[in-house]
Amino acid sequence: MKATSLKLNRLAFILAILVSSVVLPGVAVAGSASDWVQGTVVEVTRTLATRNSGADLTHRQMNEVSRIFGKRFSFHEMARLALDQHWRGLSNRERTEFVSLFRSLLERSHLWKLSSHAGSEQRYIGERMEGDQVVVRALVKVDDGDVPVDYFLLPDNGSWKICDLSIDGVRLSHIYRAEFNKVISESSYKELVRKMSAKLEEGPTAPRSKK
Secondary structure, rough: OHHHHHHHHHHHHHHHHHOOOOEEEOOOOOOOHHHHHHHHHHHHHHHHOOOOOOOOHHHHHHHHHHOOOOOOOHHHHOOOOOOOOHHHHHOHHHHHHHHHHHHHHHHHHHHHHHHOOOOOEEEEEEEEOOOEEEHHHHHEOOEEEEEEEHHHHHHOOOOEEEEEEEEOOEEEEHHHHHHHHOOOOOOOOHHHHHHHHHHHHHOOOOOOOOO
């Protein structure tokens, strides 16, 4: 579990960087999946650009970034991948509840870090087909070098939605899957939901208020 926590902390750090990066020239073609991913980053950075230097995000900015996430990410598919075989045994009500919890946890883990990492560099280096998904490849600049990041996209009504991420060769869905499966195997799905709900109640759940 400790190794899993370390991986999640590393992923949280990189995720906060990659959604608040400065886009550098790359191989993206207008209208391509790479171009669409760049649009996601640009939309977030425009929201962050209105904050004071070094300041936390305001509630308005948090809500706006959350809206962008909801439009650009398929939290339903991300939750399904994270639960893997356990997803099949859930009712529609349980699936809806889990998707909401999972989205809240992802946003809580990563949105708070955006203001600290805005301005990091991200460069797109290509894309490939993988089944019914398009994988957009990028490099994110961090203090100790470039980190490879793959965005996994599914077609969505003529556009795209991000359904998974691979950061430095580690799939986000696989990290969460291992953690969730361990809890369910040792206890139950209800215990997983309880732990997730408790996690959301821990620590600061909002940025400092702005006057």
